[in-house]
Amino acid sequence: MNALFARIVVIVSGAAILVVETLSTRLVAPYVGLTLESTTAVIGVALAGIAAGASLGGRWSDVLPPRWVAAGALAVGGLGVLVVRPLIRLLGPALGPGPYAAVVLVAVSTLVSVTALAMVTPAVTRASLSSLDGSGAVIGRLSAAGTLGSLAGVFLTGFLLVSLLPVTAILLVTAASCLLLAAVTATVRAPATVVGVAVAAAVAGAVLVAVPGRCDVDTVYYCARIETDAGRPGTRILVLDDLRHSAVDLSDPTRLEFAYTQRFADAIDTVFPAGRPVDAVHIGGGGFTMPRWLAATRPGSTSTVLEVDAGVVDLARRELGAADIPGTTVQIGDARTALAGLQTASADLVVGDAFGARSVPWHLATTEFVADVNRVLRIDGVFVLNVIDRQPWRLLAAEVATVATRFPNVVLLVRPDQLGPGGGGNAVIVASDLPLDLAGLAARAAVRGEPGSVLGDDRTREFAGAAAVLTDDWAPVDQLRG
Missing domain, CATH: 3.40.50.150 (Vaccinia Virus protein VP39)
Known part of the structure; x- marks a missing residue:
């Protein structure tokens, strides 16, 4: 895999994880409150997803072509980003407030997308290694790129995007970036798969926009x-x-x-x-x-x-x-x-x-x-x-x-x-x-x-x-x- 492209993929996937994590704190607040427990739930679920994704991405890349794994993970992650908000809006009223409800609500809505996106870095790393010679440098570069993406995701979201765009728009842009990279990353063109992902994305995007929430306005904090x-x-x-x-x-x-x-x-x-x-x-x-x-x-x-x-x-x-x-x-x-x-x-x-x-x-x-x-x-x-x-x-x-x-x-x-x-x-x-x-x-x-x-x-x-x-x-x- 081309070194520059590999870094771009890793940066985008890392940024997407932190966009989801940063936004989920405010998305669950209308249902479980904005408390230390709800913030802890968001961080804890994200870390669990990152750990699971790193393990699964590395394991599957040893059995399947790594580019396929990366492309599939980006596709699943992008689709998952689209359904984060609808899931919260549908399940939040039923779960109600409380620390345990916060963990469940965050996990159900974000764990799949975060886990999938965390699979990207080990898959791209595996695809970038042609031999053990120089493998340390490759792993180090991509690890740094993933961290850079995470920093970009959290700072751009917290300092810029939330003040400029509605939450729905931020999620749409994030999901679209992941899905576009998934299409470019895949080396095998399978028309049925492409059509299936496109249809799923269209449906999920429509649900993201259509499912009503409790807000008249999404402010920076509320x-x-x-x-x-x-x-x-x-x-x-x-x-x-x-x-x-x-x-x-x-x-x-x-x-x-x-x-x-x-x-x-x-x-x-x-x-x-x-x-x-x-x-x-x-x-x-x-x-x-x-x-x-x-x-x-x-x-x-x-x-x-x-x-x-x-x-x-x-x-x-x-x-x-x-x-x-x-x-x-x-x-x-x-x-x-x-x-x-x-x-x-x-x-x-x-x-x-x-x-x-x-x-x-x-x-x-x-x-x-x-x-x-x-x-x-x-x-x-x-x-x-x-x-x-x-x-x-x-x-x-x-x-x-x-x-x-x-x-x-x-x-x-x-x-x-x-x-x-x-x-x-x-x-x-x-x-x-x-x-x-x-x-x-x-x-x-x-x-x-x-x-x-x-x-x-x-x-x-x-x-x-x-x-x-x-x-x-x-x-x-x-x-x-x-």
């Missing part, structure tokens, strides 16, 4: 869609992956649908006099619910929104009217680094409402991050943080303990029934350098229908107990969540 609330036609729900993230009443920006946003409002209205404008920083944009509420209830307020996903911002501007909120600016980028760039004592309010699946992203949950929140807040400022957890509430306890290392006054807003047997859901941590008005918070919660939902500083710290403080060195947020 499968995002807007739903209409059946009970309130004017209310729109932003769903990111499998989580109902934000609710916006297009006709009344002062109405807050979700209980956790109502708790945010209670804290803000208790700390700051009615109608007083505030300078707010929002960790996570979502549907821009709180910036809209602040602009409506406290005219003159400013909101700096730190949102990692430009696609979510575009969707909120297009469907939820986020572009029309007065005093609101958006910084696209990671909230941790963006917050570090804000001036000391420049904000009255920091709202923490960023999530990867149901957990606060780990680097936004540590004492180092909370210290930077405290730095940005003025002395009379307040930090409100949304946390999703359930019994035994290990994540919430750890987050309370973490926030308490940087703020002397910490209050927990959570209904008593949530803390009872089998309870769970959203809880809000309120933290400040100055004492908080517990009576005012309790009165507002009671009026809303959540009496007894305010835990004062002593009870909040008692709830945290001996929970470990989250740090940049140790923050297993996905594992702590109930």
